[in-house]
Amino acid sequence: MDSAIPGTGRQPPRTETGPLGWIRSRLFSSPLNAILTILALWLLLMAIPALIDYLLVKPDFAATTAAQCRETGGYCWAFIREKHRLILFGIYPYDEQWRPLLASVILVVVIVCSCIRWFWKPFLGLLWVAALVAVGILMWGGILGLSYVENSRWGGLPLTLILSTFGIAFAFPFGLLLALGRRSHMPGVKAVCVVYIELIRGVPLVSLLFMSSVMLPLFLPEGFSIDKLLRAQIAIILFAAAYVAETVRGGLQAIPKGQYEGADSLGLSYWQQMRKIILPQALKIVIPPLVGIFISLFKDTSLVVIIGIFDLTQAAKAAVSDAVWRGFSTESYLFISVIYFIFCFSISRYSLSLERQLDQGQHR
Amino acid sequence: MSEPIIRLKNVNKWYGQFHVLRDLNLDVAPSERIVICGPSGSGKSTMIRCINRLEEHQEGQIIVDGVELTNDLKQIEAIRRDVGMVFQHFNLFPHMTVMENLTLGPIWVLKRPKAEAEATARKYLERVRIPEQADKYPGQLSGGQQQRVAIARSLCMNPKIMLFDEPTSALDPEMVKEVLDVMVELAEETGMTMLCVTHEMGFARKVADRVIFMDHGEIIEENAPDEFFDNPRNERTKLFLSQILH
Numbered sequence: 081m082d083s084a085i086p087g088t089g090r091q092p093p094r095t096e097t098g099p100l101g102w103i104r105s106r107l108f109s110s111p112l113n114a115i116l117t118i119l120a121l122w123l124l125l126m127a128i129p130a131l132i133d134y135l136l137v138k139p140d141f142a143a144t145t146a147a148q149c150r151e152t153g154g155y156c157w158a159f160i161r162e163k164h165r166l167i168l169f170g171i172y173p174y175d176e177q178w179r180p181l182l183a184s185v186i187l188v189v190v191i192v193c194s195c196i197r198w199f200w201k202p203f204l205g206l207l208w209v210a211a212l213v214a215v216g217i218l219m220w221g222g223i224l225g226l227s228y229v230e231n232s233r234w235g236g237l238p239l240t241l242i243l244s245t246f247g248i249a250f251a252f253p254f255g256l257l258l259a260l261g262r263r264s265h266m267p268g269v270k271a272v273c274v275v276y277i278e279l280i281r282g283v284p285l286v287s288l289l290f291m292s293s294v295m296l297p298l299f300l301p302e303g304f305s306i307d308k309l310l311r312a313q314i315a316i317i318l319f320a321a322a323y324v325a326e327t328v329r330g331g332l333q334a335i336p337k338g339q340y341e342g343a344d345s346l347g348l349s350y351w352q353q354m355r356k357i358i359l360p361q362a363l364k365i366v367i368p369p370l371v372g373i374f375i376s377l378f379k380d381t382s383l384v385v386i387i388g389i390f391d392l393t394q395a396a397k398a399a400v401s402d403a404v405w406r407g408f409s410t411e412s413y414l415f416i417s418v419i420y421f422i423f424c425f426s427i428s429r430y431s432l433s434l435e436r437q438l439d440q441g442q443h444r
Numbered sequence: 445m446s447e448p449i450i451r452l453k454n455v456n457k458w459y460g461q462f463h464v465l466r467d468l469n470l471d472v473a474p475s476e477r478i479v480i481c482g483p484s485g486s487g488k489s490t491m492i493r494c495i496n497r498l499e500e501h502q503e504g505q506i507i508v509d510g511v512e513l514t515n516d517l518k519q520i521e522a523i524r525r526d527v528g529m530v531f532q533h534f535n536l537f538p539h540m541t542v543m544e545n546l547t548l549g550p551i552w553v554l555k556r557p558k559a560e561a562e563a564t565a566r567k568y569l570e571r572v573r574i575p576e577q578a579d580k581y582p583g584q585l586s587g588g589q590q591q592r593v594a595i596a597r598s599l600c601m602n603p604k605i606m607l608f609d610e611p612t613s614a615l616d617p618e619m620v621k622e623v624l625d626v627m628v629e630l631a632e633e634t635g636m637t638m639l640c641v642t643h644e645m646g647f648a649r650k651v652a653d654r655v656i657f658m659d660h661g662e663i664i665e666e667n668a669p670d671e672f673f674d675n676p677r678n679e680r681t682k683l684f685l686s687q688i689l690h
Contacts, residue, residue, distance in 0.1 A: 341498050342535030346549035346601060347524035356548060360539050438539075 146405050159408040160415055163399040167415060170235015170390040170398070176227065180238040183218040186211050187241050195430050197437070215242070231309050235390030237419065239309075243381040243391065247316040248374050254317065255324025260354065262329055273325070280322035285383055288315045293387040312384045320377045327369045331362030364438050371431035375424045392416050448507075449474045449605060449637050450495060455504035457490065457661075464490050465501065466661040474604075475635040479648040479669070482658035483684060488641045491658070492607045495639070496527040509604060525553060528598030532610040534590045536582040542569070542593050543578045549601045561600070568596040572626050588619030592626055599630075606630070608640040620644070627651070643688055649673065657681045 107117040138154025149156035169177045190211040193199045199207075219238065222228035234242075261273035280288070292315040293308060300306070306314075335358055343353040363370070382393035390398070396416045400409045448471035457465040464487045472478060480488045493499040494506060497513055497520045506513045508523045537545050546565035550556040556564075569575045572592035574585075582590050591611055598606060608627070612620045624647050631638055631651040642648070648655050648669050655672040657665045657680075665678045673689075676682045 338531060338533050338535040339537065341529075341531065342537065344498060345496060345524060345527075345529035345531075345535075345598070347521050347553045348549070349521065352552050356552065357537055361537075364539070 146408070149408070155414070156408050156411050159399075159405055159411045163402070163405065163412065164415070166236075166399050167392070167395045167412065168236045170239065170395045171233050172235060173227070173229060173233070176221070176229065179218040179221065179226065179229075180234070180236070183215045184238045184241055186214055186218075187238070187245060191245065195434075231307065233390075234309070236395040237392050239390065240378075240381050240392040243313055243316060243384065244374075244378040246313055247320055247377050247381065250317045251320035251324055251377070254321040256328055256359070258321060258325035259328035259332060262325065263332055277322045277325050280319055281326070285315070285319050285380055286386060288319050289383060289387050291315070308387065309389060312387060312389055316377065316381065316384075319380075320373060323373050324370065327366050327373060328362060330369070331364075331366035332358065334365050335362050364435075367431055367435050367438075371427060375427055378423060378427070379420060392419065446473055448472055449476075449509055450639075451505070451507045452491075452494075453505040453507075455491075455494065455501045455506060457487075457494065457499065457501045457503075464661050465494070468504070468661075468663060470656070470663065472637060472639065474637055477631050477638045477651050477653050478640070478656060479652040479654075480639065480641045480656045480658060481643055481645075481648070481684070481688075482664075486658040487661040488658045489609050492609060492639050492641055495605075495607060496524050496529055498529075521553075525601065526603055527605045527607060528601055528603035529607045529609065530591070530594050530598055530611045532614050534582070534587075534594045534614075536590055536594055536597070538582050541579050541581055542574075542585070545582065545593060546597050546600050549597070554601065564600055564602075565596070568599045569593075571599070571629075572596045573622075586619060587615045588622045591615065591619075591623045595623075595626055595630070603636070605637040605639070608638065608642065610641050610643075612642065612644060645673065645689065657684065659684070 108114045133154070135155045138152060139157055140148060140152040140154075141157055143149050143152065143156070143158045144161075145158065146156075149158050165174070165177055169180045172180050190207055193207065194204060217223065217226070219234060219242075220229060220231070258273050258277060261269045262277065264270045264273070289312055292311040296306070296311060339357055339361065340353065343357045348356070381391055384391050385394045385397070388394075393416060396412045399405070400412045450470070450472040452468050452470040455465055455468040456463070466487075468491060470491075480492065482488050490499055494501045494513075495508060501513075509526055511519055511523055513520065513523060537548070540548065543562065543565055546568065547558065547561040550561035550564060551558055566575060566578065569578055572595055574589055574592055574596075577585060577589060577593070582593065585593065595611075611627070612623050615623060624644060627638075627640070628647065628651055630636065638651075640647075640652075652669045654666055655669050656663055657672070657676075657678070659680050665672070665676065665681045667677075672681075673685065676685055
């Protein structure tokens, strides 16, 4: 409904609108805000020129050796030129590194596709299967004329992507079930879920990874072993699922009792209620904390370093340990920080847009 | 009286130590329209919520359309398919459009094809006089419109029995009439069995076959509406009526 009648009413006072009004109301509305504004400006003035100087002005872009880099100072781009493949792909055979590159691209593309509503159709599942098969073939090889590469040589970005993609893909449904289980009326189911969630949340991821890599093999029968990478992956899934469960439980508790009763009165079964009524609303509420979990899961994959898996962080560390290029750790870590940031920031922006999409039309 | 469609036999219920329903006995004939009133906390809502098992009774028998309510989930679901319920706070699903709210039950519970479910939904939206709101979300409608959508949602399941749990008490005064009009029409044009917890005495006089007065978990008095309002027999009924009729 359009209640405003054009041509009536006065314009608001000048000081309230336009750039001047904006500056007044947003930056200098009170003495404290004015101080904060000035402080923020001062920080930016300190940081940005220094950063530009360090990254772009000082360095000699033509430098090719460590010695040249040390001479000019600033960010050593030569180090990145020299080491970026080690950092990105770890100790994967050098001549075959197009394979993990392609695998990473495929993974990123299907992830991006999964984020777009238009793709939310049954064939997305097929797309995932196809993509995972392709990634498997590319990474392992052994068929189609590709040489076999065992997964202890996988490393860098593709490994980080694989660990976090599978981590999220399995932790999310598992966590959902745990959350539902914890709210179940069946005491047995409830007890199992509560114990699981509290146990896992009471233990740091690092120790879970240690357990999976050191202790688990002790319990397995002789000659029977689970691949180290798989064990780390399982540890990550189990860990994240407990957090997903607690977050989703929060969402479930926020759904008013009337929604359950409305669904009950229509004769919907428990699973229909959850799928159509309760979870869609509960998950929408918990998108922000859920995305927080996914972002920290993505970053926490770097902890696999401690059991000797060669992920992005470990690769960055390895690049620095080269005797010729000693002392360029800033370069190396800044490089992977940017990579981590790009992924995490994208996830976060996506979650914002998803929230906005789901919000449409539901409120007055 | 023909075979009752709802039969309550010595129904008792406690909330912890609190005895909410005490030895309730009630037979409802098919197509009968009953209005239940009584002071708050008298157990009237609890009673009708027991009929579709939103609340569990602890003693006695409730038989709905020949099926006894027990813990058997299949039986509960079967009864809920035949019993529609309209709530005080509508309980529409806010993340779905009006059309989706209306077709959810028919598609998932009654396994109707989508086109058929939508046609039925349009028919009932027409009947509650808001056909133009089909694609809106509940949050975009007024309270009165939401309650009418909720009534249509129940009707879409083609129930034999409709339960109304204070359907107008959460509404702004000017919206009460539009909802009552729909309910009166429903009562007059269909042969549906209706149980309605309400304090709308005009409505009770107009459509009810029987008015039941409850207090402290007991049925104190029941009678035809004119008799009930003009010649209440029990002291508590008289007191209650004097309070709400001023």
